[in-house]
């Protein structure tokens with residue numbers, strides 16, 4: 153992992169999802185892992201990084217009240233949109249720095265050394281090599297091919313960009329009604345700027361389904377033992 157790198161940035165922390173796959177009685181972002189709500193882990197990490205000059209917390213309008221205690225001179229609140237991409241686009245209008253780190257609040261286990269590794273690049277994302285054998289299927293649900301995985305990586309967040317670039321490609325994507333599943337995909341489709349893969353950790357899971365809470369508690373227990 154790359155060492156300490158100084159580069160001022162704004163962080164967009166996404167918490168405006170619904171968590172439908174978690175099937176909880178509230179937005180999963182507020183579920184507790186040990187002593188903290190899920191989104192607090194990465195909020196605290198960004199606030200501990202001196203290079204992070206601004207955190208834009210993106211939530212649902214009706215849930216703003218739950219974020220009030222976390223707002224400050226450095227942390228502002230922006231109302232999200234229907235899709236993750238809409239939430240990012242709303243937040244991008246408020247970014248104060250020339251670089252921006254876009255992060256899922258549902259990924260609580262990113263580390264400072266991973267943030268520093270991203271900051272060593274202009275445009276980069278955390279990702280991990282795909283471990284499973286990947287099958288492509290046909291319409292009948294039968295295998296059409298096994299996709300060679302030596303060049304396949306699973307995209308994570310944070311994803312780190314020059315602010316002007318990511319603002320531009322989000323604007324184009326909206327005008328063309330293009331919906332990507334991450335922010336780097338918009339850079340890939342609507343610019344010729346390369347995005348670097350920074351090898352991340354398999355710990356940096358997105359809390360998505362109920363068993364991820366079990367994995368999350370195991371990751372925390374492992375960290376407190378080590």
Ligand SMILES: Nc1ccn([C@@H]2O[C@H](COP(=O)(O)OP(=O)(O)OP(=O)(O)O)[C@@H](O)[C@H]2O)c(=O)n1
Pocket residue numbers: 166167168169170171172173174181210232233234235236237239255256257258259358359360
């Ligand atoms: N309209 C949306 C959708 C998602 N997110 C955020 O984007 C991250 C990744 O989204 P994901 O967990 O996949 O989506 P959820 O809507 O939270 O969950 P689900 O797809 O299971 O409903 C989460 O931190 C989520 O809060 C957001 O800010 N705005």
Ligand SMILES: C[C@](O)(CO)[C@H](O)COP(=O)(O)O
Pocket residue numbers: 236256306307308309333334335358
């Ligand atoms: C951005 C992301 O975290 C990359 O893995 C992911 O795409 C977010 O949402 P998804 O609904 O799980 O695809």
